[in-house]
Amino acid sequence: MELPPGSGVSVLGRIITELKKCKNVEQVIVATTEEPEDTAVYLEAIKYGAGAYRGSVNDVLSRYYIVARSVGADTIVRITGDCPLITAEIVEDLVEDFLFYADNEFVDIAYNTDCAKGDMDGDGYDCEVFSFETLKKTHNLVQSAHNREHVTPWMRRHLRVLFVPSPEPEGCSLNTQADYERICKIYAQRS
Numbered sequence: 273m274e275l276p277p278g279s280g281v282s283v284l285g286r287i288i289t290e291l292k293k294c295k296n297v298e299q300v301i302v303a304t305t306e307e308p309e310d311t312a313v314y315l316e317a318i319k320y321g322a323g324a325y326r327g328s329v330n331d332v333l334s335r336y337y338i339v340a341r342s343v344g345a346d347t348i349v350r351i352t353g354d355c356p357l358i359t360a361e362i363v364e365d366l367v368e369d370f371l372f373y374a375d376n377e378f379v380d381i382a383y384n385t386d387c388a389k390g391d392m393d394g395d396g397y398d399c400e401v402f403s404f405e406t407l408k409k410t411h412n413l414v415q416s417a418h419n420r421e422h423v424t425p426w427m428r429r430h431l432r433v434l435f436v437p438s439p440e441p442e443g444c445s446l447n448t449q450a451d452y453e454r455i456c457k458i459y460a461q462r463s
Contacts (some may be wrong), residue, residue, distance in 0.1 A: 273446075277456055281403065283353070283356045284302070284313065284325040284353055285319070287317060287351060287353065287358060287363050288300055288317065288321070289320060290300070290359060291322075291363065292322075293360035293385075294349075294397055295364060295365045296358075297349055297363065297364075298346075299327060300313065300321075300322040301323035301339050302314070302323070302335070303326075303327060303335040303336060303339050304324070304325070304326055304327075304335075304374045305329045306327060306328070306329070307328045307329055310326070313353075322454060323343070325338065325339045328359075330417060330420065331420045331421070332420065332422070332423050333410065333411055333414060333419070334411065334420070334422040336348065336411075336423055337407055337458055339406065340404050340407055341404075341408075343351050345404050347366060347371065347374075347401060347403055347404070348401070348402055348407055349366070349399065350401070350423065351363070351398070352445075354445040354446045355397060355446070356397040356446055356459075357397050357399070357443050357458060357459065358399060362397055362399055362439065362440070363399055366383075366384055366399050366401050366436055370402075370434065371424045372373060374403060375378035378432060378434075379433065380403065380406045380431035381400060381401070381402040381406060381428060381434070381435070382433070382434040383399065383400040383428070383434075383435060383437070384396045384397065384436050385397065385400070385437075385438055385441060395442075395443045395444060396443030396445045396455065397440045398445070399438075400424055402424070406427060406431060410424075410426055414426045419424070422453075443458065443461055444458065
């Protein structure tokens with residue numbers, strides 16, 4: 273799928289390109305699975321100049337941990353591939369907020385949407401920021417398959433959180449063809 277349609281730029285390519293504009297993000301790394309069907313994701317990440325890692329299908333938490341440890345990351349920004357509406361400005365602002373409060377030891381994770389609680393405002397602009405120490409603690413403590421697949425639910429329930437509502441109230445994550453059509457409309461209005 274291309275975004276915008278006819279541009280020749282894949283949805284993943286658009287996300288990577290946007291994240292590479294962030295002044296406070298040093299590296300963009302795509303952590304995908306070892307499944308043969310995800311070879312295209314791995315190659316697309318490289319095509320757009322991102323780092324790429326392949327790991328467990330279900331243990332997404334371990335993918336994040338292995339990548340962050342291998343590059344010596346202090347702070348991790350989590351963007352998922354179903355959020356092609358994310359902007360550099362949204363990421364930069366959340367990283368700045370996180371770093372301010374984390375430096376003062378008030379927060380372990382910052383995020384901008386809360387779809388798990390049924391609040392769909394900002395859906396599709398999802399961003400989460402947490403420290404390597406928070407990731408390491410979570411990786412070492414969390415056992416449930418759900419928490420290892422979804423990475424941050426345990427952090428949000430058990431650690432100090434900073435919720436900064438997305439500045440974009442109307443969005444959409446990419447899961448269906450109807451979502452793609454809606455995202456294309458939102459993206460066209462924004463451009």
